[in-house]
Amino acid sequence: MAITIKDLAKAAGVSVTTISRVVNGNYSGVSEETKNRILVLVNNMGYKPNAIARGLVTRRTKTIGLIIPDVSNEFFSSIARGAEDEANGREYNVFLCNTDEDVFKEKQYLAALNEKCVDGILYAGTVKGKSNEILNLKEKQFPLVIIDRQIEDIEISGVFIDNIEGAYKATNYLIKLGHSNIACITGPLSDRNACDRLEGYKKALKDNSIAYDSLKVMEGNFKVDGGMNAMKELLRIEKISAVFASNDLMAYGAYKIIKSRKMHIPTEISIIGFDDNALSDIIEPELTTIRQPAYEMGKLSARMLIDILEKKSSHKVITRLIPELVIRNSVSEKKL
Amino acid sequence: MAITIKDLAKAAGVSVTTISRVVNGNYSGVSEETKNRILVLVNNMGYKPNAIARGLVTRRTKTIGLIIPDVSNEFFSSIARGAEDEANGREYNVFLCNTDEDVFKEKQYLAALNEKCVDGILYAGTVKGKSNEILNLKEKQFPLVIIDRQIEDIEISGVFIDNIEGAYKATNYLIKLGHSNIACITGPLSDRNACDRLEGYKKALKDNSIAYDSLKVMEGNFKVDGGMNAMKELLRIEKISAVFASNDLMAYGAYKIIKSRKMHIPTEISIIGFDDNALSDIIEPELTTIRQPAYEMGKLSARMLIDILEKKSSHKVITRLIPELVIRNSVSEKKL
DNA sequence: CTGAAAGCGCTTACAG
DNA sequence: CTGAAAGCGCTTACAG
Numbered sequence: 001m002a003i004t005i006k007d008l009a010k011a012a013g014v015s016v017t018t019i020s021r022v023v024n025g026n027y028s029g030v031s032e033e034t035k036n037r038i039l040v041l042v043n044n045m046g047y048k049p050n051a052i053a054r055g056l057v058t059r060r061t062k063t064i065g066l067i068i069p070d071v072s073n074e075f076f077s078s079i080a081r082g083a084e085d086e087a088n089g090r091e092y093n094v095f096l097c098n099t100d101e102d103v104f105k106e107k108q109y110l111a112a113l114n115e116k117c118v119d120g121i122l123y124a125g126t127v128k129g130k131s132n133e134i135l136n137l138k139e140k141q142f143p144l145v146i147i148d149r150q151i152e153d154i155e156i157s158g159v160f161i162d163n164i165e166g167a168y169k170a171t172n173y174l175i176k177l178g179h180s181n182i183a184c185i186t187g188p189l190s191d192r193n194a195c196d197r198l199e200g201y202k203k204a205l206k207d208n209s210i211a212y213d214s215l216k217v218m219e220g221n222f223k224v225d226g227g228m229n230a231m232k233e234l235l236r237i238e239k240i241s242a243v244f245a246s247n248d249l250m251a252y253g254a255y256k257i258i259k260s261r262k263m264h265i266p267t268e269i270s271i272i273g274f275d276d277n278a279l280s281d282i283i284e285p286e287l288t289t290i291r292q293p294a295y296e297m298g299k300l301s302a303r304m305l306i307d308i309l310e311k312k313s314s315h316k317v318i319t320r321l322i323p324e325l326v327i328r329n330s331v332s333e334k335k336l
Numbered sequence: 337m338a339i340t341i342k343d344l345a346k347a348a349g350v351s352v353t354t355i356s357r358v359v360n361g362n363y364s365g366v367s368e369e370t371k372n373r374i375l376v377l378v379n380n381m382g383y384k385p386n387a388i389a390r391g392l393v394t395r396r397t398k399t400i401g402l403i404i405p406d407v408s409n410e411f412f413s414s415i416a417r418g419a420e421d422e423a424n425g426r427e428y429n430v431f432l433c434n435t436d437e438d439v440f441k442e443k444q445y446l447a448a449l450n451e452k453c454v455d456g457i458l459y460a461g462t463v464k465g466k467s468n469e470i471l472n473l474k475e476k477q478f479p480l481v482i483i484d485r486q487i488e489d490i491e492i493s494g495v496f497i498d499n500i501e502g503a504y505k506a507t508n509y510l511i512k513l514g515h516s517n518i519a520c521i522t523g524p525l526s527d528r529n530a531c532d533r534l535e536g537y538k539k540a541l542k543d544n545s546i547a548y549d550s551l552k553v554m555e556g557n558f559k560v561d562g563g564m565n566a567m568k569e570l571l572r573i574e575k576i577s578a579v580f581a582s583n584d585l586m587a588y589g590a591y592k593i594i595k596s597r598k599m600h601i602p603t604e605i606s607i608i609g610f611d612d613n614a615l616s617d618i619i620e621p622e623l624t625t626i627r628q629p630a631y632e633m634g635k636l637s638a639r640m641l642i643d644i645l646e647k648k649s650s651h652k653v654i655t656r657l658i659p660e661l662v663i664r665n666s667v668s669e670k671k672l
Numbered sequence: 673c674t675g676a677a678a679g680c681g682c683t684t685a686c687a688g
Numbered sequence: 689c690t691g692a693a694a695g696c697g698c699t700t701a702c703a704g
Contacts, residue, residue, distance in 0.1 A: 004680095004681055004682085005681065005682065006681080006682095014690075014691085015690065015691040015692075016681090016682080016683090016691090017683085017684085017690070017691055017692080018689090018690060018691075020682070020683060020684085021683095021690095024683085028689095029689055029690075030689070030690080031689055031690090034689085034690085048447065048450060048451050049451060049681085049682075050392075050451065050453065050680090050681050050682065051451040051452045051453065051682095052388055052391050052392050052397065052452065052453045052680090052681080052682090053392055053680070053681035053682040053683090053696090054681080054682055054683075055388050055682090055696095056386075056388050056389055056392055056680090056681080056682070056683095056695095056696045056697065056698085057681090057682055057683045057684080057695075057696045058682085058683070058684095058696090059696080061388065063431075063452070066432075070417065071407060071413050071416050071417050071420070072410075072413045072414045072416070072417040072631070074408075074410070074413075074614075077407050077408045077410075077413040077416075078408045080407050080408070080413075080432065081406065081407050081408040081434060084407070084432050084433075084434055085434070088433075088434075088441075088445075091448075093431045093433075093448060093449075093452060094431065094432055095399075095429045095430065095431060095432075096402075096416065096420050096430055096431075096432040097420075097424075097429075098417060098420055098421070098424075105424075108424075109424075111384065112427075112429060113429075114384060115384050115385060115386065115387040116387045116388065116399070116429060117386065117387065117388045224618060252618045255618075255620075256618070256620075259620060278410075278615075279614075279615040279618065279619075282560060282588045282592070282615065282619070283615075283618070283619060284591075284592075284595060284620070295408070340696095340697055340698085341697065341698065342697080342698095350674075350675085351674065351675040351676075352675090352697090352698080352699090353674070353675055353676080353699085353700085354673090354674060354675075356698070356699060356700085357674095357699095360699085364673095365673055365674075366673070366674080367673060367674090370673085370674085385697085385698075386696090386697050386698065387698095388696090388697080388698090389680090389696070389697035389698040389699090390697080390698055390699075391680095391698090392679095392680045392681065392682085392696090392697080392698070392699095393679075393680045393697090393698055393699045393700080394680090394698085394699070394700095395680080
């Protein structure tokens with residue numbers, strides 16, 4: 001049996017009230033003498049307050065839930081790490097929840113987190129539509145911060161990437177190096193982020209007076225095989241000199257196909273990605289890409305949430321991070 | 337305010353005891369009629385038991401802690417995923433804890449998990465030495481399962497990889513293809529797992545009557561740059577035809593150096609890794625390696641822990657998984 | 673089949 | 689400066 005506040009009160013010859021006060025650093029109404037006496041006793045007896053009991057009365061558990069599709073996906077594991085680091089530094093713990101973008105699983109997690117009385121939730125949810133559960137939580141003013149996947153028409157604090165801007169940077173970089181026949185491998189267009197990246201690509205084209213050609217756009221799936229399939233199709237369009245892949249995995253797929261055709265990257269064809277996976281500076285040639293600051297997103301979102309919990313912030317805030325261009329060796333100047 | 341068992345009792349016109357019984361599926365002493373009446377009420381009013389209050393009295397929180405060095409490391413994120421999947425299926429939640437192998441951080445997490453009354457802990461701890469906290473927990477019979485990093489001289493249930501066997505398989509594969517001048521890039525030899533892999537390499541050599549030559553063994557750091565440095569050194573030994581890198585990251589480092597020297601993999605030099613990272617079948621040539629079943633390790637360890645918690649298992653059990661050879665394109669027969 | 677009561681380990685008005 | 693008491697939302701003997 002762990003030792004409780006009662007044991008301590010008995011040992012110190014004071015009431016549990018007094019113990020509670022000093023354990024919580026609430027020394028205002030406690031004499032220096034008793035305070036010190038209790039403090040050494042706490043230390044000697046190894047007293048640790050029971051957070052469950054405390055949570056029951058304070059209604060704060062110092063626990064938050066993190067809902068993501070899959071921790072074993074590099075992007076989300078970085079988010080998880082960032083969120084956990086921030087939470088830990090503020091003495092919160094985080095429940096890890098993997099939904100696989102499955103609405104039913106997500107619903108179950110939300111219910112479990114509710115029963116376990118988490119103080120707030122960090123939510124990178126299913127892509128399609130808005131869940132009623134989330135709308136309900138917002139309705140109830142439950143502390144919530146959205147990560148990466150914006151929910152249309154609903155005002156909740158969140159931290160997002162400016163995907164349009166990132167894609168714009170990628171495409172514009174290609175254009176500035178003389179490319180004009182630039183293909184785009186998109187993510188699945190049911191995904192808002194994928195659409196935004198396509199939009200950024202189009203915008204860069206337009207701003208540089210390059211005609212948009214839908215034949216040069218192939219829809220992928222954000223995975224290696226999708227990149228391979230798209231690249232195969234694209235290679236039929238002989239004029240292409242560069243491709244913007246909407247994520248690094250698809251860029252790797254494109255690499256595979258290009259290498260198998262004995263074409264050289266970047267001299268014969270330039271590739272730029274999006275994400276900056278750990279692998280991207282290992283693969284040859286090292287991939288020029290747009291870095292998504294996943295760790296920072298996780299950290300920031302946790303900071304926003306805990307600030308709300310601790311009343312350091314109350315108004316809704318949307319943070320939009322600007323991804324940056326990372327220049328490596330997969331893009332070269334277009335030879336005239 | 338969420339609705340409580342009292343509200344429900346009032347609404348149903350029964351005692352909280354009866355509500356408690358049906359909510360917990362303990363129908364034995366409840367009439368069919370009241371049971372059904374309560375069940376529809378639970379549903380209509382959306383009653384959800386407060387797990388915190390329940391935990392306080394039952395002393396079971398249906399929560400476990402997962403202590404790992406870093407979720408953003410692919411190996412551990414797969415473990416985390418496996419553990420979480422198993423836990424979720426059994427209606428447990430998991431607290432994520434990243435220690436960065438920092439003993440102090442670990443200590444703090446252990447204290448926090450204790451205060452939050454987790455039912456058990458999954459522990460992939462700091463490599464060096466044994467922590468007093470863990471010894472204490474074992475002493476107290478606190479439910480504990482060790483993952484991946486065996487603690488010497490202490491009997492606790494755990495799931496491990498047979499690193500010796502894995503390294504043996506890798507080296508033996510090289511030998512069977514005619515290689516006899518095989519280098520080894522090890523992990524840091526302060527790490528038990530790194531030592532085991534070196535031992536497996538030596539054992540394979542011995543079993544095939546190949547003399548062990550310490551000049552062909554370079555100590556790395558389990559990272560890309562360590563693989564690069566080691567490979568640079570090894571290339572001075574002209575006789576080498578193959579190298580066993582103790583993990584995939586160092587194999588990638590070796591690739592970098594070999595490619596920069598314009599040597600061909602595998603015809604001029606064969607490489608085999610250990611881990612089977614996501615990148616290993618993307619990089620060119622695709623890396624032949626030893627697969628560590630990280631997801632399964634996580635899943636199994638959670639299963640062991642929860643079995644202990646639910647009294648389905650009581651004796652200590654050590655599970656040792658045998659890693660398997662994954663043949664791809666980075667190893668070729670030695671030309672005579 | 674059902675309920676009154678005690679209790680889990682805390683915190684928090686309130687009183688002195 | 690200190691403490692008695694109520695209460696957080698449950699479960700669990702115990703009694704009937």
